[in-house]
Amino acid sequence: MAVTIDQIAEQAGVSASTVARVLRGDVKGVQERSARKSREILRISAELGYQPNWRARALSRGKTHTIGLLYSNPRWIFEDPMNEIATSFTETLQEENYDIRLVPVTETSDWKELVLGGAVDGLAFLLHVPEPAQAIVLEGRLPTILMGEKFGGLQHVVTDDISGGRLAARHLLGLGHKRIALYVNETIRDHVSVHERRQGFEQAMREAGYDSKAEVWRCNVDDVMQRLLARDAPTAIICYCHVEALELMHACWSHGVSVPTDLSLIAFNDIAATRYTTPPLTVIRFDTAELGAIGARRLAARIASPEEATDENTVVRQQLVLRGTTAPPTKR
Amino acid sequence: MAVTIDQIAEQAGVSASTVARVLRGDVKGVQERSARKSREILRISAELGYQPNWRARALSRGKTHTIGLLYSNPRWIFEDPMNEIATSFTETLQEENYDIRLVPVTETSDWKELVLGGAVDGLAFLLHVPEPAQAIVLEGRLPTILMGEKFGGLQHVVTDDISGGRLAARHLLGLGHKRIALYVNETIRDHVSVHERRQGFEQAMREAGYDSKAEVWRCNVDDVMQRLLARDAPTAIICYCHVEALELMHACWSHGVSVPTDLSLIAFNDIAATRYTTPPLTVIRFDTAELGAIGARRLAARIASPEEATDENTVVRQQLVLRGTTAPPTKR
DNA sequence: ACATAAATTGACACCGCTGTCAAAAAGGCC
DNA sequence: GGCCTTTTTGACAGCGGTGTCAATTTATGT
Numbered sequence: 001m002a003v004t005i006d007q008i009a010e011q012a013g014v015s016a017s018t019v020a021r022v023l024r025g026d027v028k029g030v031q032e033r034s035a036r037k038s039r040e041i042l043r044i045s046a047e048l049g050y051q052p053n054w055r056a057r058a059l060s061r062g063k064t065h066t067i068g069l070l071y072s073n074p075r076w077i078f079e080d081p082m083n084e085i086a087t088s089f090t091e092t093l094q095e096e097n098y099d100i101r102l103v104p105v106t107e108t109s110d111w112k113e114l115v116l117g118g119a120v121d122g123l124a125f126l127l128h129v130p131e132p133a134q135a136i137v138l139e140g141r142l143p144t145i146l147m148g149e150k151f152g153g154l155q156h157v158v159t160d161d162i163s164g165g166r167l168a169a170r171h172l173l174g175l176g177h178k179r180i181a182l183y184v185n186e187t188i189r190d191h192v193s194v195h196e197r198r199q200g201f202e203q204a205m206r207e208a209g210y211d212s213k214a215e216v217w218r219c220n221v222d223d224v225m226q227r228l229l230a231r232d233a234p235t236a237i238i239c240y241c242h243v244e245a246l247e248l249m250h251a252c253w254s255h256g257v258s259v260p261t262d263l264s265l266i267a268f269n270d271i272a273a274t275r276y277t278t279p280p281l282t283v284i285r286f287d288t289a290e291l292g293a294i295g296a297r298r299l300a301a302r303i304a305s306p307e308e309a310t311d312e313n314t315v316v317r318q319q320l321v322l323r324g325t326t327a328p329p330t331k332r
Numbered sequence: 333m334a335v336t337i338d339q340i341a342e343q344a345g346v347s348a349s350t351v352a353r354v355l356r357g358d359v360k361g362v363q364e365r366s367a368r369k370s371r372e373i374l375r376i377s378a379e380l381g382y383q384p385n386w387r388a389r390a391l392s393r394g395k396t397h398t399i400g401l402l403y404s405n406p407r408w409i410f411e412d413p414m415n416e417i418a419t420s421f422t423e424t425l426q427e428e429n430y431d432i433r434l435v436p437v438t439e440t441s442d443w444k445e446l447v448l449g450g451a452v453d454g455l456a457f458l459l460h461v462p463e464p465a466q467a468i469v470l471e472g473r474l475p476t477i478l479m480g481e482k483f484g485g486l487q488h489v490v491t492d493d494i495s496g497g498r499l500a501a502r503h504l505l506g507l508g509h510k511r512i513a514l515y516v517n518e519t520i521r522d523h524v525s526v527h528e529r530r531q532g533f534e535q536a537m538r539e540a541g542y543d544s545k546a547e548v549w550r551c552n553v554d555d556v557m558q559r560l561l562a563r564d565a566p567t568a569i570i571c572y573c574h575v576e577a578l579e580l581m582h583a584c585w586s587h588g589v590s591v592p593t594d595l596s597l598i599a600f601n602d603i604a605a606t607r608y609t610t611p612p613l614t615v616i617r618f619d620t621a622e623l624g625a626i627g628a629r630r631l632a633a634r635i636a637s638p639e640e641a642t643d644e645n646t647v648v649r650q651q652l653v654l655r656g657t658t659a660p661p662t663k664r
Numbered sequence: 665a666c667a668t669a670a671a672t673t674g675a676c677a678c679c680g681c682t683g684t685c686a687a688a689a690a691g692g693c694c
Numbered sequence: 695g696g697c698c699t700t701t702t703t704g705a706c707a708g709c710g711g712t713g714t715c716a717a718t719t720t721a722t723g724t
Contacts, residue, residue, distance in 0.1 A: 002450070004710060015674040020712070027672075031720060034672060054449035055391040056710035059679050064387065066433070074419040083410035090406050094436045099446065101398070102422055102432040109426060117386035118334070246608040253610055273605035276578040278585055336680060347704040352681070359702075363690060366702060388680035391709050665724100672719070678712080689702070694695105 003050045011048075012041050019045070023052070067093055067299060068103040068120035070111070072130035077102075080242065080271035081288050082126050085147055088292030089124065096300040098122075105130040115142065122303045124295065125149065128191070143302035143309070147295040150192055150313075155302070157295045157314045159286045161193045164318030165200025168238045168266045168284050171320055173208045176328045177236040177264060180205065181215040183224055183248065184240040194240060197268065201238060221247045225255055228263065235329035236264035242271050242283075249277050249325075260327035270321060279324025291316045335382045343380075344373050351377070355384070399425055399631060400435040400452035402443070404462035412574065412603035413620050414458050417479055420624030421456065428632040430454075437462040447474065454635045456627065457481065460523065475634040479627040482524055482645075487634070489627045489646045491618045493525045496650035497532025500570045500598045500616050503652055505540045508660045509568040509596060512537065513547040515556055515580065516572040526572060529600065533570060553579045557587055560595065567661035568596035574603050574615070581609050581657075592659035602653060611656025623648045 005023075009016040014037065021027055022041045027034060058064045069086070071077045077086055090100050101120055105111045114120060115136065122143040129137055129151050137144055138152050146156040165182075172180050182201050184194055198216055205214035215234065217224060221244070227233060239245035245267030252259050259265050259279070267274060270285030294314050302309045337355075341348040346369065353359055354373045359366060390396045401418070408414060422432050433452055437443045446452060447468070454475040461469060461483050469476055470484050478488040497514075504512050514533050516526055530548055537546035547566065549556060553576070559565060571577035577599030584591050591597050591611070599606060602617030626646050633640075 002448075002710095006710080016711085017674055017676095017713090018672085021673085024712090028670090031671065033720085037672095051448040052445060053391075053710050054445055054451040055387070055394075055396065056679095057449075057712080059385075059387040059391045059681090060710075060712045062387075062679070062712095074422045078410060078415035078419045083415055087406040087410045090434055090436065094438075094441060097442070099436075100434040102434065104422070104426045104431075106426075110429070113384060113386055114431065116334075116383040117389075119386040249610075250608055250612075273608055276582055276605055277608055278581075278610040280582075334680095338680080348681085349683090349704055349706095350702080352683095353703085356682090360700095363701065365690085369702095385680050388709090389682080391711085392680075392682045394709075668721100668723080670719105670721070673717080675714105675716090677714090680709105682708085684705105684707090686705090687703085689700105691698105691700075693698085 002053065003045075003048045004053070005050075008041065008045045008048060008050060011044050012037070014041065023050075062118070063121055064119060065097060066099050066101050066120045067122050067124055068101050068115060069124050069126070070103045070105050070115075070130060070133055071126065072105050072128075072132075074102075074104065076128075077126055080273070081269050082148075084271075084288035085126060085292040085295075088289035089147070089296045090292075092293040092296035093300065096296065098296075098300060098303075105133045107132055112136070122299050124299060125151075128189070143299060143306065145295045145299040145302070147291060148193075155298060155309075155311060155313060157291055157298065157316065159193070159291065160315045160317050161196035162200040162203070164268060164284045164286075165197040165202075165238070166204045167200075167318060167320045168197075168268075169201045169204035169208075169214075171282075171322075172236045172238070172264060172266065172326065173204065173210070175236075175264065175326060177234075178210055178329075179213045179215075179232070179234040180210075180236045180238065181217050181227075181234040182238045182240065183217045183219075183244050185244050185247075186218050186220055188240060197238075197240060221251050224248060225251050225257075228257065229255075236266070236326070239265065239267040242267050242269040242274055242281075245281055245283075246273060246277065249281070260325050261330055264327055264329070265325040268318075275323075277325075282323045282326040283321050284318050285321050286316050286318045334385065335377075335380045336385070337382075340373060340377045340380060340382060343376050344369070346373065355382075394450070395453055396451060397429060398431045398433050398452045399454045399456055400433050400447060401456050401458070402435045402437050402447075402462065402465055403458060404437050404460075404464075406434075406436065408459065412605070413601050414480075416603075416620035417458060417624040417627075420621035421479070421628045422624075424625040424628035425632065428628065430632060430635075437465045439464055444468070454631050456631060457483075460521070461486075475631060475638065477627045477631040477634070479623060480525075487630060487643060487645060489623055489630065489648065491525070491623065492647045492649050493528035494532040494535070496600065496616045496618075497529040497534075497570070498536045499532075499650060499652045500529075500600075501533045501536035501540075501546075503614075503654075504568045504570070504596060504598065504658065505536065505542070507568075507596065507658060509566075510542055510661075511545045511547075511564070511566040512542075512568045512570065513549050513559075513566040514570045514572065515549045515551075515576050517576050517579075518550050518552055520572060529570075529572060553583050556580060557583050557589075560589065561587075568598070568658070571597065571599040574599050574601040574606055574613075577613055577615075578605060578609065581613070592657050593662055596659055596661070597657040600650075607655075609657075614655045614658040615653050616650050617653050618648050618650045 009019045022038045125146045127148040202214045270283045274281040341351045354370045457478045459480040534546045602615045606613040
């Protein structure tokens with residue numbers, strides 16, 4: 001059906017090897033006769049609309065020039081802020097001439113065949129390594145990069161969550177808040193970032209001498225509202241991520257708690273929606289594009305030359321973005 | 333390096349063909365000796381950790397069991413509400429045993445090789461068919477599905493934007509609004525949905541006898557605010573999509589225009605962020621999951637049996653979700 | 665013109681699996 | 695046991711390229 005190298009060879013009256021070489025641009029073209037022949041071959045292949053067969057090439061070269069993005073739930077990779085990371089990851093990888101294959105990892109899917117069978121040249125993970133894949137990834141058969149998570153000595157690019165937590169707390173302390181809580185929704189998995197944000201938060205509170213007033217709430221939004229309405233409640237909340245913050249903003253609005261007058265709020269992850277709340281959310285942000293791009297380049301480099309691979313990990317810094325949900329506490 | 337069928341064959345003392353057959357489960361296993369041999373082969377291949385070579389299989393079978401999701405800008409496919417469609421599309425395709433390859437389409441990228449070279453078995457487009465791909469797609473060499481857009485006779489799954497526009501307008505008319513504008517940001521490409529939403533809107537206005545008061549504003553948010561502050565301005569705005577609405581909500585907030593007291597707002601696309609504005613946005617929504625799933629199943633069916641392929645297109649209906657940004661107009 | 669070096673070319677094995685086909689083995693029946 | 699049918703098996707030719715190597719052709723130097 002499709003045009004092959006042999007058809008071109010036949011038409012041009014040369015061998016398939018020659019056609020392959022010419023198409024690959026692997027002829028010096030010094031000799032007159034040869035140069036003419038090359039031009040002829042190029043003409044014919046263009047005329048026939050030749051397209052190299054990707055499958056044959058992959059088998060022969062032993063490479064697919066494809067990166068597998070492994071995930072267990074598509075919702076996670078398409079969701080904020082992962083989608084921003086994924087965007088820049090794919091964009092950068094495209095510059096490096098790689099394509100992305102989305103590989104859903106479940107107990108039943110054929111992901112093993114794809115990964116171990118050579119459908120991809122490297123692996124990438126966003127925010128977490130799915131359970132079923134962990135053992136195999138650790139065997140290190142393929143170049144791997146983890147973005148936003150640390151796992152068993154594999155190369156990673158992460159955010160600086162300890163200083164993120166510290167930044168949030170210090171900002172609130174600077175405004176005069178004395179009692180601050182960190183709200184982590186109870187459904188959140190036990191991710192390194194939970195631990196680190198907490199660590200930074202507690203560190204800052206300790207430095208300020210408010211050690212005992214650093215509370216970590218692992219509950220749901222209703223519990224938070226209830227605790228907030230109690231006597232001597234915190235005057236500021238740091239939300240583990242944007243989800244908690246958006247929920248809480250909404251809950252405050254319906255309970256008549258005014259932000260930032262009655263309560264200061266600060267969230268992690270600067271997703272688009274945080275700019276559209278009323279007032280816009282003060283957040284701790286990191287450069288998602290940078291994280292994705294670094295991950296992409298690291299992985300590409302690793303695939304290109306596995307020997308020279310460095311085990312360097314990168315930490316992307318977090319920064320404070322002042323918007324409208326934090327203010328000095330009101331005396332009450 | 334990796335274990336091949338020949339290695340297993342050698343160890344088991346049989347031919348490669350036999351191994352292949354056994355692994356494929358293509359033996360009756362009636363004869364005692366044969367059954368024993370099969371078990372032995374399976375044992376050995378498990379012991380050696382055999383994984384079929386995906387590349388070789390693809391070449392040999394002439395199929396990759398992969399769908400190419402073509403896009404010209406990653407931002408678009410990872411963005412709301414496309415990500416919801418993409419999520420359900422990939423999930424459904426996974427059930428049908430296909431994987432997704434993200435194929436960025438630019439002038440320079442090697443997408444032609446991937447698509448025409450047989451790296452994918454079918455093509456999918458979200459909301460638009462990138463320019464460089466249009467000619468080739470129309471040749472119809474590969475099964476194709478378009479989601480959320482119509483293009484040159486290709487099979488598609490779209491939303492019912494005409495009735496969507498009508499729903500929005502009728503709701504506002506029902507509340508007593510007489511002068512309504514449709515705001516389409518000037519940067520929006522000329523997409524069928526722009527035309528159709530407008531059509532539905534104008535249709536409803538005509539039915540209500542307000543034909544001349546159906547304005548379509550193709551401008552930016554500053555222009556909108558300016559026009560709104562004029563005498564005899566519209567009391568309600570239908571936003572072409574969520575982006576316009578979020579921007580406008582924000583602009584209203586900073587200009588002291590209160591929604592919905594001073595202005596009623598209704599938007600298309602029920603993305604997550606619309607639920608977190610204050611007040612939450614009234615929207616016209618469609619079932620993104622349904623659209624993605626239908627697209628996936630159609631494409632899979634087409635690939636499985638190109639002959640029986642129906643040219644049926646599907647229209648996913650739009651519906652009104654009442655939230656807080658619409659109210660009867662205030663006399664002023 | 666002749667030897668030598670450089671460029672070009674075609675044959676061929678290979679990548680690892682699939683699918684066909686004819687030969688070999690096993691089973692069934694008289 | 696002999697004959698026929700059904701299973702099972704291995705050889706082999708692809709799939710469409712890649713890459714090596716030796717043979718052939720052309721260019722260069724004297």
